[in-house]
Amino acid sequence: MYVSILEKVFDGGIFRNQVIELLKNIKIQDSSENIALFIMLPILLRSNNGIHFTWNQYEREIAELKAEMNINNIDLEISYIPMLFSHFYLKPFLLFYFLLITTPLLSIRIIKRKISVIHCRSYLPTLISCLLKKIFPIHVIFDLRGLYVSEMVTVNMLKNDSLSYNIWSKIERYLLELSDQIIILSDTFAEYFESKKIDVKEKTKLIYANVNIPYFQSERGEKVEYKKKLELEKYNIFLYSGSLGHWHSSDALLSVFKKIAFQISNPILVVLTQYRRDLILDSARKYGIDEKLLMIKYCKPEEMLEYLLAADFGIIPLTEEQLGDDFYWVARTMLSSKAEEYMAAGLPILFNQQIGGLQYINERTHVGIPFTFSDEINIRVNHYHTLSKNCKDYANRNFSVKSNAEKYMQLYKVN
Incomplete structure (x- = not known):
């Protein structure tokens, strides 16, 4: 039972x-x-x-x-x-x-x-x-x-x-x-x-x-087709999907995006959440990020999939604050269903290296780019397709x- x-x-x-x-x-x-x-x-x-x-x-x-x-x-x-x-x-x-x-x-x-x-x-x-x-x-x-x-x-x-x-x-x-x-x-x-x-x-x-693997990996079009459908074909898309608040802060998310935005042409941060739009925009202003580089949406699950398949990277920021031993263990033991969905869709992940469950996987099967808030983040990778394939392969074997x-x-x- x-x-x-x-x-x-x-x-x-x-x-x-x-x-x-x-x-x-x-x-x-x-x-x-x-x-x-x-x-x-x-x-x-x-x-x-x-x-x-x-x-x-x-x-x-x-x-x-x-x-x-x-x-x-x-x-x-x-x-x-x-x-x-x-x-x-x-x-x-x-x-x-x-x-x-x-x-x-x-x-x-x-x-x-x-x-x-x-x-x-x-x-x-x-x-x-x-x-x-x-x-x-x-x-x-x-x-x-x-x-x-x-x-x-x-x-x-x-x-x-x-x-x-x-x-x-x-x-x-x-x-x-x-x-x-x-x-x-x-x-x-x-x-x-x-x-x-x-x-x-x-x-x-x-x-x-x-994770519903067939849902993310059934016969679908190329990434460029989804970008075109969403009128985002000229952008390099960084995606965050899910809630903001206790585990992941809007300040941390926008702080990460600021570090990577200048490295590539036409970046955009797509945020799929029910979190308050005005608070996300407050974080953007705090870090000097133009609102034109943001797309904030609340969408149905079937709509979210299109953004996942169009995106170039997923982001899992956690928070910049140090919140004591209990938060340390939450982060250390975390993998997150968000990470599993990103990987199932073949989406390499930019993730806070405090997220222990994901860091453990990444050390053994390269599925993304870990970062700390105190260091620069190098988003220029020449093995993107390998990362994407690693994500899908790991998800197929384990999720x-x-x-x-x-x-x-x-x-x-x-x-």
Whole structure:
């Protein structure tokens, strides 16, 4: 049974790529595999339009997901749990309340379905499952997705001198020690465990996040054709796609672009984001960058692909600020789905060398150009096509949902 709790299941493509497509591929490869997906969602959702019941807000999406799972012979169950506010479970006195509600729900499914393996997506499902290991003979797979404890500090959900931080640090250690298998998403994540003096090497397995490889690499036109379609044919395109804020700052992005813009003719920075346009323009003015060298857009996923295929380089800036040990570990263990998508599209990456997961790959398979903010960035490469090919080849070998499904299938087969 695959368990997800309090995730944004219907917002964006992450859950679909990393969960739905994975389970479908496992079922395709082994139709005898009995797979169930159990999702716990909050009863209420808050939006700009007020507070809504989840099943009303996502009525169509829930119906479509149920139909899709049924066609693929995957059992889907959705339960709704009362939430007081977002991430309320981080407060120690409310964590017990959360466990009191959710533990019986999972217990019933274990008994009813005679579950032997629970694939836990992140901390909450793993915490409940590890507690239930004391009652049921279950094999717990801890898929270590964010937010982990250091990430919680970085996004201001916890303070590292707080009681909640100390409690969640102890919970993290407990989950790592008690789970039967641990999945990490980058080669450098094992260093995080070593820093905590937790020896889990024997039960840790690296499985990168999934990318829809055919989507990025199906029969498509040449780069020049996409540039022409987007009316950008005269430009050398540097692309950033995704959110700006906690992990990656607009100041860092524009600082990097300033360093490379003078090296080549007709540069343009294309930013695909929901981040505030005025703040990005403030950063541009701060670094003396002409607005004519910027294109800031919010676009649908299918539109984003055209920009990826038209671009010459992807950028992953992180931030110029030094934010302490917790941020260091976030950066050191990071690979990012953004990097995986760039690579799948054959897009060489300009990346902050603090991003440990990507730096690890680049040291072994040249996929981009690492930089620091204190040094100049040399963008003049005479082996661009080799870089692009390296990106695609690495993505094909490591990021495809088909190969990941095979790896997870091996973990599910517990004697």
